[in-house]
Amino acid sequence: MNINLKNFFAKYAIYFVLLCLIVFFAFNSNVFLTPTNLINVLRQTAVVGIVAVGMTFVILTGGIDLSIGGVIACSGVICSTLMINGVHPVLAVLVAIGFAAIVGIVNAFFSHEFKLNPMIVTLATLQILKGISYILTSGIPVYGFTEKFKVIGQGYIGIVPIPVIIMIAFFIIGFIILRFTSFGQSIYGIGGNEEAVRLTGINIRKVKYKVYVLCSVLSAIAGIVLLSRVNNAQPNAGFGYEMDVITGVVLGGVSMSGGEGKITGVFAGILVMAVLGNGMLMMGISEYYQWVVKGIVMLAAISYDKIIKKGR
Template identity: 40%
Template sequence: MEKDIKSLLFKYKSLIGLLILCIVISLVTPRFLTVPNILNVFTQVSVNAIIAVGMCFVILTGGIDLSVGSTLAIAGAIAASLAQKNVNIVLILILTVIIGGLIGLVNGIIVAKGKIQAFIVTLATMTVFRGVTYVYTNGTPISGLGTNFTFIGNGTIIGIPLPVIIIAIVALIAWYVLTQTRYGRYVYAVGGNEDSSRLSGINTDKIKALVYVLSGAAAALSAIVVTSRIGSASPNAGSGFELDAIAAVVLGGTSLSGGEGSLTGTIIGAMIIGVLNNGLNLMNVSPFYQSIVKGLVILLAVMLDKKNK
C-alpha cells in the first residue's frame, strides 16, 4: 500500500508541486488568487509553453535545442516586417511558422545526418541565427505593426486572452500527435533506444530531424505572440527563453536522456515556472534573487527525478 502511494505521488509530482506552490504564494500574497492576475499568469505562461511543447519532442528523442530563443528573434523580426507592410494576418502566421520550421530543419539535418551532438549544433546555430537577426534588423527594433497584428497577443475571445487559446490548441494537437499517432510512438522509441529503433526498421534520422522542425515552428509561433504583445520586434528578443523551455520540460518529468515524459507534464512545468515568476514579482523579490530561486527549483527537480530512477 505504501509503495502504491509513493508511486502515485511520484507519477503526479509535477501537479502536486504546482498545487503546493499556488497554495504557498496565495497565503503569502492575496493578490495572487484574483481573476485578472490568474489570466495574466496564463498569458505570460503561453509564450514559454508554446516553445516548451516543441522542446518536449526534441528532448524525448534525447536531443536538445538551444537555438529556440534565436529562432524566436528572427521569426519575430520577419513577422514584424510583414506586419509593417500590412500583409494579411493569416499569411503572416503561415509564413512565419514555415520559416521557423525551415530553421529547425537546418538543425535537424545537421544533427541527424551529420551525427553531431545536438548540444553543439544548436549552440552554434543559436549564435548564427542571432547574428542573422541583427543583420536583418540592423540592430534596431521593428515597430508600427498595426492593431490587427497586435490583437494576437493582446486580444481576448469571450474574455479569454488569445495567447491562452493558442497554447490550448497547440497543446491539444501536440498531445494527439505524441500519444495517438505512429510518429509519436516512434519519438519515444528513438529516445528510449535509437539503435534498437533503427534495427526495427524505423527511419531514426527522419524522426530526429522532424522534431527540430516542430521545435523551430513552435518557436516561430511563440515569436508572433511575443511580438504582437509588445508591439515591436527586438533583435534581443528570446534571450534565455531556451532555458525556460528546457526547465519546463524537465520540471514536467521528461527525462533529459530521452524516451520518457509527457506533454501534459511539460505544460504543468511551464505553469510552475510562470506561477513562480508571478509570485516572486508580487512579493517584490529582486530579479537577481529570482534567477537564483528558479535555478534551485530546476536543480531540485532534476535531482528528484534522478533519485527515483
C-alpha cells in the same frame, strides 16, 4: 509498496509542487488569487507553453534544442520587417514560419547526419540567429503594425486571452499525437532504445527531422504571439526562454535522456515556472534573485530526473 510510492511520487509530484506554490503565494499576496492576476499568469505562460510542446517532442527523442530563443527573436524580426514594408500579415507570418522550419532542418541535419551533440549544434544555431536578428534590425526595435495583427497577442475570446487558447490547442494536439499516433510511439521508442527502433524498420532520420522542425515552427508561432502582444520586435526577444522551457519540460516529468514523460505533466511544469515568477514578483523580490531561484529549480529538476532514472 515502496516501489509503488516512488512511482506515484514520480508521476504526481509536480502537481503537488504547483498546489504548494499557489497556496504559499496566496498567503503572501492579497492579489495573487484574483481573476485578473490568474489570467495574467496564463497569458504570460502562453509563449513558453507553445515552445514547450515542441521541446517535449525533441527531448523525448533524447535530443535538445537550445536555439528556440533565437527562433523566437528572428521570427518576430522577420515578420515585423516584412509587415512594415507592405507585406500582408498572413504572408509575413508564413515566411517567418518557413524560416523557422529551415532552422529546424539545419539542427536535425548536423545533429543526425554528422552525429554531433544536439546541445552544441543548437547552441551554435542560437548564436547565428542572434546575429541575424541584430543585423536585420541594427539593434533597433521594429514598430508599426496593424490593429488586426495585435489581436493575436492581445485579443480575447470571452474572458480567455487568445494566446492562452493557442497554447491549449497545441497542448491538445501534442497530446493526441504522442498518445494515439504511430509517430508519437516512434518518438518514445527512439528516446528509449534507438537501436531497437531501427531494427523494426522505422525511419529514425525522418522522425528526428520532423521533431526538430516542429520545435522550430512552434517557436516561430510563439515568437509571432510575443510580437503581437508587446507590439514591437526586439532583436533580443526570446533569448533566455530556453531555460524556462527546458525546466518546465523536465519538471513535468520528461526525462532528459528521452523516451519517458507525458505532455500533461509538461503543462503543469510550465505553470510551476509561471506561478513561481509571478508570485515572486508580487512579493517584490528582485529580478536578480528570481534568476537565482529559477536556476536552482532547473538544477533540482535535472538532478531529480537523474535520481529517478537511476532508481528505476
